[in-house]
Amino acid sequence: MRIKLEKRPEPSTLMAFATPIASVLLTMAIGVVVFDALGIKGEKAVIDIFLTPLLSSYKWQDVAVKAAPLIIIALGLSIGNRAQVWNIGAEGQYVIGALAAAGVGIAAGGAGGGLIITLMILAGILGGTFWAMFPAFLKTRLNVNEILTSLMLTYVALQVLGYLVGGPWKDPNGRNFPATAPLQPDQTLPILFPGTTVHLGVAIAVVLPFVFWLIMSRSVFGFQIRVVGSAPDAARHGGFDAKQTIWLSLLIGGGMAGLAGALEFAGSLKAINLGFPSGYGFTAIIVSFLGRLNPIGCLIAGIVLAVTYVGGQVAQTTVHIPNSTAGIFQAMMLFFILASDILIRYRVRFVGSPKAAPIPAAGE
Amino acid sequence: MGTEATPRLELKSITKRFPGVLANDQVSFSVQPGEIHALLGENGAGKSTLVKMIYGIMQPDGGEIRWNGERIVVANPKAARKLGIGMVFQHFSLFEAMTVLENIALGMDAKIPARELEARIKEVMTQYGLKLEPHRIVSTLSVGERQRIEIVRALLLNPKLLIMDEPTSVLTPQEVEQLFIVLRQLASEGCSILYISHKLHEIKALCHTATILRGGKLVDTCNPSVETSRSMAEKMIGGNLKTIEKAEGRTVGREKLIVNRLNMPARSHFGVSLKDITFTVREGEIFGIAGVAGNGQNALLLALSGETLTDDPGAITVDGAQLGRLTAKQRRLAGVSSVPEERNGHAAVPEFTLADNSVLTARDRLGMVKVGLIDHKAARTYAGEVISTFAVKALGPGSTAGSLSGGNLQKYIMGREIMQNPAVLVVSQPTWGVDAGAAAAIHQALVDLAAAGSAIVVISQDLDELLSLCDTLAVINEGRLSPSMKVADADIEEIGLLMGGVHGDPAATANLHPELAHAHQA
Numbered sequence: 001m002r003i004k005l006e007k008r009p010e011p012s013t014l015m016a017f018a019t020p021i022a023s024v025l026l027t028m029a030i031g032v033v034v035f036d037a038l039g040i041k042g043e044k045a046v047i048d049i050f051l052t053p054l055l056s057s058y059k060w061q062d063v064a065v066k067a068a069p070l071i072i073i074a075l076g077l078s079i080g081n082r083a084q085v086w087n088i089g090a091e092g093q094y095v096i097g098a099l100a101a102a103g104v105g106i107a108a109g110g111a112g113g114g115l116i117i118t119l120m121i122l123a124g125i126l127g128g129t130f131w132a133m134f135p136a137f138l139k140t141r142l143n144v145n146e147i148l149t150s151l152m153l154t155y156v157a158l159q160v161l162g163y164l165v166g167g168p169w170k171d172p173n174g175r176n177f178p179a180t181a182p183l184q185p186d187q188t189l190p191i192l193f194p195g196t197t198v199h200l201g202v203a204i205a206v207v208l209p210f211v212f213w214l215i216m217s218r219s220v221f222g223f224q225i226r227v228v229g230s231a232p233d234a235a236r237h238g239g240f241d242a243k244q245t246i247w248l249s250l251l252i253g254g255g256m257a258g259l260a261g262a263l264e265f266a267g268s269l270k271a272i273n274l275g276f277p278s279g280y281g282f283t284a285i286i287v288s289f290l291g292r293l294n295p296i297g298c299l300i301a302g303i304v305l306a307v308t309y310v311g312g313q314v315a316q317t318t319v320h321i322p323n324s325t326a327g328i329f330q331a332m333m334l335f336f337i338l339a340s341d342i343l344i345r346y347r348v349r350f351v352g353s354p355k356a357a358p359i360p361a362a363g364e
Numbered sequence: 365m366g367t368e369a370t371p372r373l374e375l376k377s378i379t380k381r382f383p384g385v386l387a388n389d390q391v392s393f394s395v396q397p398g399e400i401h402a403l404l405g406e407n408g409a410g411k412s413t414l415v416k417m418i419y420g421i422m423q424p425d426g427g428e429i430r431w432n433g434e435r436i437v438v439a440n441p442k443a444a445r446k447l448g449i450g451m452v453f454q455h456f457s458l459f460e461a462m463t464v465l466e467n468i469a470l471g472m473d474a475k476i477p478a479r480e481l482e483a484r485i486k487e488v489m490t491q492y493g494l495k496l497e498p499h500r501i502v503s504t505l506s507v508g509e510r511q512r513i514e515i516v517r518a519l520l521l522n523p524k525l526l527i528m529d530e531p532t533s534v535l536t537p538q539e540v541e542q543l544f545i546v547l548r549q550l551a552s553e554g555c556s557i558l559y560i561s562h563k564l565h566e567i568k569a570l571c572h573t574a575t576i577l578r579g580g581k582l583v584d585t586c587n588p589s590v591e592t593s594r595s596m597a598e599k600m601i602g603g604n605l606k607t608i609e610k611a612e613g614r615t616v617g618r619e620k621l622i623v624n625r626l627n628m629p630a631r632s633h634f635g636v637s638l639k640d641i642t643f644t645v646r647e648g649e650i651f652g653i654a655g656v657a658g659n660g661q662n663a664l665l666l667a668l669s670g671e672t673l674t675d676d677p678g679a680i681t682v683d684g685a686q687l688g689r690l691t692a693k694q695r696r697l698a699g700v701s702s703v704p705e706e707r708n709g710h711a712a713v714p715e716f717t718l719a720d721n722s723v724l725t726a727r728d729r730l731g732m733v734k735v736g737l738i739d740h741k742a743a744r745t746y747a748g749e750v751i752s753t754f755a756v757k758a759l760g761p762g763s764t765a766g767s768l769s770g771g772n773l774q775k776y777i778m779g780r781e782i783m784q785n786p787a788v789l790v791v792s793q794p795t796w797g798v799d800a801g802a803a804a805a806i807h808q809a810l811v812d813l814a815a816a817g818s819a820i821v822v823i824s825q826d827l828d829e830l831l832s833l834c835d836t837l838a839v840i841n842e843g844r845l846s847p848s849m850k851v852a853d854a855d856i857e858e859i860g861l862l863m864g865g866v867h868g869d870p871a872a873t874a875n876l877h878p879e880l881a882h883a884h885q886a
Contacts, residue, residue: 006383010767011715218737223723226716233710236671237702238724239693 005346015344020290020297023336024050024304027329035321045319049311049329061196062310063303065268068205069094069260071302073284075212076256078293080249082216082229087250089135089150090257091281092157093128097258098265099164100127102180102272105187106169112186120187121262128258129251131157136250140243146250158277165272179273189267201263205302212295225249257281279327283309286334305330370433372397372556373418373525379426380413387413390427391582393575395525400547400557402567402588405577406600406799411560414577415527418558419451420444442473450518451527456510460503464496464513471517488519492546506864507656508539515546525556532566534657534825537860544570562600563828564593578602601800616835617647620819621700621788626679626688628667636660636843638667643838643848645788645819650810652834653823653845656863660843661823662705665792668821669702670695682788697728699787703777705796705823707770711777714766718758719747721765722780729784746783754779755805771802778806782813789813792823807833827859839863 028046035042053059073090080087087093100123108116134153138144162178171181189199216222227235228245236242260280265272287305291297312326371394380388388410395401405411416422418429420438428435431447438444444451458467469481476484482498489496496512505513511531518526528547532540547557547570559571567574568588576583576599583599621644628638638660645651655661666672668680670692677688687695704710712721723743727733732742747761756776758768765773774794781789794810795803810833814820823840824830830837830851837854839846839862846862 010764218740220727220733220736220738223720223738227713227724230715231709231713233704233706234713234724237669237692237704237710239670239691239696239728241691 002351004349004351005342006349008345008347011344012347015340016292019340019343020292020301020337023290023333023340026336027332030332031329040321041319045315045321045325048315048318049308049326051311052314053307053310059310059314061193061198063306064198064202066309067302067306068201068267069264069280070284070287070305071205071299072201072208072260072263073257073281074287074291074298074302075208075295076253077284077288078212078291078295078298079216079225080253081288082293083225083245083249084229084232085139085246085249085253086147087132087135087150087253088147088285089131089152089154089157089281090253090284091277091279092150092154093131093254093257094261094264094281095154095157095161095277096131097124097128097261098272098276099161099261100124100130100258101262101265102169105183105266106180108187110184112184116187117189117266120266121259124258124260124262124265125255126258128254128256128261130254131258132250132254136247139250140246146246150250154281161272161276162274165274169272171271177273180271182271183266187266188270189263197268199263199267201260201267204259204263206299209295209299216295221248257284283330286330286337290333290337305333371395371430372399372432373558374430374433375414375418375427376430377427378414378417378424378429380410380417380422381425386580388417388424389580391577391580392427393582393585395556395558395573397524397556398551398554399573400551400559400571402571402574403558403560403577404562404564404567404574404596404600406562409577409600410580411577412529413580415451415529415558415560418444418525419449419527445473445521448522448524449527450521450523450525452511452514452518452529452531454530454533456514458502458510458513461501463499463501464505465498467502467513468498468517468520472520484520485516488516492519492549493542494546507534507658508536508542508864511535511539511543515543519550523555525558526550527558527560529560530562531559532561532563536656536863537827537856538864540566564588564596565828567596568593576600597800616649617817619644620647620649620683621645621821622681623668624679624681625676626667626674627676628663628672628674631663631672636663638663638843641667641843641845643845645821645836647817647819648814649836650814650820650822650834651848652830652837652851653821653840654827654830654837654859654863655823655825655840657825659841661792661825661840663843664840665702665704665790665823668700668790669704670700693728696725701725701781701784701786701789703781703789703791703794705792707773707777708766712765712773715764717747717762717764718751718756718768718776719743719761721776722747722750722761726780726784747780750776750779750783753783754809771798774798775802775805778809782809785816786813786818788819788821790821790823793825794822795824795826795829803829827856 028050031046032042035045053063073094077087077090101120104116104120104123131153135146135149138149139146165180166178169180171179173181189201192198192200192203216225224235224240224245227238227240228242232242269276283305287298287301290304291301308326308329312323315321315325316323374394376392377390378388379390391414403411403414413422417424418438420440420443429438430436438447465478465482465485468485469478485498488494494512494516496509496516502510531543535543551557561567571588573585574588574596575585576596578600588596623641623643626638626641630637636659641664643651653661653664667674670690674680674688677686679688681687682698682700685698687698687700690698708714713724719740720743723732723738726746727738730742730746732739744761750756751758751761754775756779757772758776768776778794794806798806810820810822822830822834831854834851836848837851838848839859841862
């Protein structure tokens with residue numbers, strides 16, 4: 001028996017849908033086995049991480065608030081990933097976006113209201129876009145690998161954050177703690193359902209996937225991104241400018257990350273301290289691939305990843321495993337989804353070994 | 365044992381199945397010692413699969429292979445070489461940055477000291493009159509010379525059977541003649557040769573026997589010297605061959621596309637730069653560019669289509685408008701369409717539907733875009749029209765381009781450009797890897813487009829194609845284009861010399877004139 005990969009005549013739609021689901025299920029199954037082997041109740045841990053957040057309604061708001069930034073960042077990254085422009089620096093763009101929004105808040109003094117909030121959001125988008133300009137410029141002008149520059153700029157962004165919250169923007173009433181002053185109540189995003197933490201950013205995260213879906217499927221820009229990603233030579237032949245594609249996909253990725261940062265700041269945290277960067281920018285890469293680079297897929301995958309974040313906290317108290325366990329599950333999901341990608345274009349066949357004929361093989 | 369009566373190679377009922385296709389269906393034939401045996405068939409007829417099984421790259425699902433009368437299993441190419449089967453592939457496997465000697469040494473199964481190997485190579489070369497300098501770097505060699513490396517590599521093993529896969533597709537007529545001399549000498553010494561080709565006149569000139577395959581089945585084994593090219597072609601395609609209908613006495617109009625001293629630096633280290641390319645194509649004229657592969661054809665197509673831009677806006681003009689600095693999109697709007705050589709991934713996106721592939725190049729000229737949004741309905745309608753007009757075998761506009769056979773996809777791509785009524789159409793290798801039926805349809809469409817007043821440039825390695833299709837011809841060699849010549853007056857010998865690179869030799873190009881009267885052909 002041999003296992004053989006055979007090219008499918010057409011990419012399988014079934015597999016495009018089935019593999020992300022299978023990846024999540026496989027992650028859960030492996031989780032049970034591994035935790036059992038480690039002497040922890042594996043079944044309980046997996047149920048707490050993947051199901052409890054969904055089954056207990058009081059956890060839903062946590063899931064929604066955590067899913068929002070993941071979805072928004074992943075939408076932007078999906079455009080770049082599709083065009084084979086690899087922006088690994090969404091975390092930095094997210095931080096700069098939040099800082100830009102905070103800057104507007106600080107500049108406004110105590111003033112609040114719709115205008116200030118809108119300006120904060122716009123500043124967030126511009127901040128993230130600005131941070132993505134550097135890799136775009138270096139890539140198009142000097143052909144510097146965007147994976148390296150965007151990732152390195154993330155660490156630069158963290159230094160900027162540290163400098164601002166520990167220096168010029170430090171809260172004067174904060175007992176010398178490195179953090180900005182909390183936003184005034186009328187500077188924060190409106191809450192959608194009174195009594196919960198579900199803010200306007202969640203609504204934006206629900207609407208945006210449909211906007212992106214429309215752009216990707218109907219517009220010439222979406223077409224351009226798809227062609228560049230599938231066949232760069234054909235894109236050139238079709239008259240699409242490769243440098244323009246790199247610029248746009250990086251700037252959109254940065255803009256979305258910046259937007260997510262501003263919303264997280266103005267909607268959830270209300271102040272920026274050194275703990276503000278929570279890895280959403282990196283987790284969103286997983287969301288993007290788990291969602292098959294499809295905007296609606298990102299919406300669903302964002303929720304799944306948010307569940308693991310919330311579930312990780314649940315498992316911490318119930319089966320006493322570290323919160324970072326959720327990270328292991330997230331990494332496993334990315335591993336499985338990337339590994340199973342091949343099933344969309346290939347199918348696995350089991351073939352018998354060639355007939356053992358009683359003839360001496362030549363060359364013996 | 366009497367070897368005279370025993371065939372060197374005998375295939376009995378060889379069958380090979382791939383998912384969805386029967387590549388070889390009960391194929392039987394035999395090759396005698398010293399026989400040059402042609403394997404003839406269209407693309408996809410199963411020739412390559414058959415020889416891959418003989419050379420041990422694949423195993424047959426049924427049937428048997430006999431070698432000197434004994435039933436054998438050829439486990440792998442190494443085993444085949446040990447038996448005395450050599451093969452020269454269509455696509456060479458050579459390292460560009462290494463010398464001839466190093467390349468040959470790398471391909472040997474046994475490890476032989478360099479000096480001994482060099483002596484043996486020289487011996488083989490003098491024996492067969494193959495000219496090759498063992499210490500030259502491969503990247504500096506012509507395609508013909510590269511093929512000689514592969515032949516020497518095969519001959520070093522003293523083969524009893526030599527398989528040649530489409531050996532002449534990249535050679536000049538003179539190189540073909542040299543190759544035939546070598547093959548005839550080999551055959552006279554008792555080596556059998558299995559010669560795969562679809563060039564009928566070559567088979568008539570060279571081969572003793574021809575086995576014709578169609579759709580995986582053996583159609584006929586015949587004697588090419590008594591068959592006509594036409595009768596063999598009809599057996600090969602299984603029907604009557606259509607000839608191109610060219611309107612008699614058609615005239616060409618005023619100058620349309622003028623390329624004047626077009627220069628373009630090489631895109632990569634091993635690429636070819638274009639040097640002072642100059643030619644003129646008139647309304648209704650089909651202008652052919654002949655040449656051996658890798659002499660700047662791709663660079664020329666990219667420069668004309670606008671995928672690479674020149675610094676001189678006036679290097680390319682259409683109806684007087686300067687296009688040199690315009691992008692691919694702008695040139696399309698100005699009426700210049702193009703079809704690059706590579707279908708998958710350049711002319712079309714394999715995973716996209718045919719409708720989406722029509723958006724790729726037709727969106728601006730046919731108004732498929734309104735305020736930044738694609739009119740998918742218009743794209744589907746247009747794709748449907750192309751499919752029906754050009755008889756493309758596809759389920760519909762929703763089929764992916766990658767699901768079509770090479771010939772059908774090529775018909776679709778040609779149709780997509782032609783139905784936009786371009787003022788100028790530049791095509792590269794329009795019938796490369798396309799079956800004879802589709803090739804005839806594509807040729808007819810080009811002739812019809814020219815008759816409607818477009819200027820057409822056909823870049824092809826297939827000299828026969830150019831001679832039958834074009835009004836005017838020039839030869840590209842190392843990025844330089846020869847003066848144009850009228851096909852009616854063209855001399856194959858001269859074209860061959862130009863393809864081999866005798867530029868600037870006044871003796872060779874004495875009777876070629878850059879400015880030719882376009883009076884109609886008698």
